[in-house]
Amino acid sequence: MHVLIIGAAGMIGRKLTARLAAGATLGRDIDRLTLVDVMAPEVPAAFAGRAEAHTIDLSAPGAAERLVAARPDVIFHLAGIVSGEAEADFEKGYRINLDGTRQLFEAIRAEAARAPYRPRLVFTSSIAVFGAPFPERIGDEFVLTPLTSYGTQKAIGELLLADYSRRGFFDGIGIRLPTICIRPGAPNKAASGFFSNILREPLSGREAVLPVGEDVRHWFASPRAAVGFLLHAATLDLTRVGPRRNLNMPGLSATVGEEIEALRRVAGERAVALIRREPDPVIDAIVTGWARELDAQRALALGFRAETTFEEIVRAHVEDELGGVVG
């Protein structure tokens, strides 16, 4: 089985690559792995099969066609520029997030027209397809009214994916990821960065800034859970999904206070004391407009699983990123 990961150098892409290289199968054994991103993805040394990395911009002319010509069995489309950049650079956002996606879908359609071909396509969407005002719990039947260009581009990707799947050009599934927490790496200046910063930094003995109140509620899943969603989406029997191919992924609705409580249980009072409260009304106003909870009953019924307590999310980080050791 040949697996193509577009966006392989990103945080989720790297973790997915590592899981596949470490022997995760997608129903069948994987003997070929093609890794693509705008920055060179790292080829996993551990992988027993054939692995290649390509530095390619999916939106460049002919790029999608070249990738699809090798007829991968499973395509993970994780590529895209993030919300802040898509908002700051309108043209780039539409070029990468919309045109890149459409060119991939069109390349598959063209390849399928040459000789029968119908890959599984897993597309990462986002809760940014929803825009306030929304109900306390946002269901799979809630209207798509994004309030960012990024959310608009993701919503359009979802619609295209459903139509191309319905027409039989590929077998697609779109998964709306919760906010990923704890994001590994350096503190992030994104408005959502503090959700991870206030756990990741104290877990390693460093200070972190909390710009909002403890009652702020949001929707989370760990990087480990996100990779689990991707693997499950790649193997799920899609006849069970029907024509509505884009699903809210399960997650955990939690307050900042609950995050801190989980940190206390895992790493003690000393870690909690590293959180410095510096209220920022700008970030507070942004975050107030975000989804607090999603209803993921369809995904749960289809076997997608996420953490059910914040302590699990924190422990997943300690195990996966810190070798089990709290700093």
Next chain:
Amino acid sequence: MHVLIIGAAGMIGRKLTARLAAGATLGRDIDRLTLVDVMAPEVPAAFAGRAEAHTIDLSAPGAAERLVAARPDVIFHLAGIVSGEAEADFEKGYRINLDGTRQLFEAIRAEAARAPYRPRLVFTSSIAVFGAPFPERIGDEFVLTPLTSYGTQKAIGELLLADYSRRGFFDGIGIRLPTICIRPGAPNKAASGFFSNILREPLSGREAVLPVGEDVRHWFASPRAAVGFLLHAATLDLTRVGPRRNLNMPGLSATVGEEIEALRRVAGERAVALIRREPDPVIDAIVTGWARELDAQRALALGFRAETTFEEIVRAHVEDELGGVVG
């Protein structure tokens, strides 16, 4: 005021043109009318101002830019290929309905970048953005899950319109038209054609075929009401609408039996006797998947109005198409 109508040769486009030529204003008097379609639109003789007709395919390179260069104050974007054709010809549907729309939006953005410009843009969408299963009454907050390529293209147009409006490139509003009834002209082979055929033909003394049962329920507005929606959308204060720029238009939920009852009241038993029942399971199956009723409370609150009885719909046809005379 300069008004541009794209799709001016279609049924709604012709009626809108006639209303504007007959003196309907859009807040300000209209002194210039530009009519565009893939087939030559007719220039209304009655119009006092400057009127031009152009035979242009909006999706052709440079077409949108040429139209927008004249900086029309109000743009009605009614152009598109219909559902059946978009389903039969995948590439043409996306080229005309999606790329054409996006090229128009991009042309406006480019024009606005040269010098301040922010036209009102009225886009006709469709209840085809919704797909079964849906609730008995489909609200403005129901998820967009079209089950046709046409519906997908309209839903994407809606999302783009909302984002371009949010970014301030134009002041857009999308209106989801009900099934238009009574469509003037020759009997239509579209699956929905019988809804109009069974009224229009008997009203002129001709037979019509009814392929479904009398209990089939659907969502209707007259051509006259549709033109009313467009005029209202062109002048409405959009600060009242907010970021959700795409609205279910009001209509009338009625059964085929109620249609026939209205025909009986307007044209008598002799007209009703011209309806020939020829059950067609294929059409019945298609129509069963369609929306039966929409909740248009937002549009109603914003002043959009449609007929409230089928008798009004029938009488509108008799007045507007038959000179008040039932054949």
